[in-house]
Amino acid sequence: AQSVTQLGSHVSVSEGALVLLRCNYSSSVPPYLFWYVQYPNQGLQLLLKYTSAATLVKGINGFEAEFKKSETSFHLTKPSAHMSDAAEYFCAVSEGMNRDDKIIFGKGTRLHILP
């Protein structure tokens, strides 16, 4: 069964600094991978997704993620943090090739932006 591990339940960065949120996955087949963002008291919004095309995926709000099969990782980055990036971020994995597919989420990383 697929699983996701997000390293660091809380990450703090200064405004303008690099954002790096870590995600490692486990999957028995080539995975589909997603990053979602959740702002307070809201549902989840898709940031970006990897579906076996380019390994470097660009998303909304300046975020991008790189799929590294050898490291089973899909880390999320943004070159320069903005105050508006403060939110909770979730990595998720899907084994889309399996007949009995489901989307499994990590425990989330709360991103704090320091002025």
Added chain:
Amino acid sequence: TAGITQAPTSQILAAGRSMTLRCTQDMRHNAMYWYRQDLGLGLRLIHYSNTAGTTGKGEVPDGYSVSRANTDDFPLTLASAVPSQTSVYFCASSAAQGTEAFFGQGTRLTVV
């Protein structure tokens, strides 16, 4: 476009009572999911359905049941609520296997 509609938005429920959380989507998506979100535990999958007429158990299915009589609706039932079921519940749908999920706004349930 409404997308995914969940009802109610919040509810306080006495322990031992039953309740059905409603979820309707208007995107004609094949797959639907129920998650619960708890502080420090992220989103955990309760039940899912890859297509109308089929359902499957997720990571934390005990105490919950679902049905998928048609494409649009995916209700979640708590037969006899317990305080540990206090949580925020999210319904989601996706067009096909391997595609991203779209989420509703959530139902905040408090069992007392």
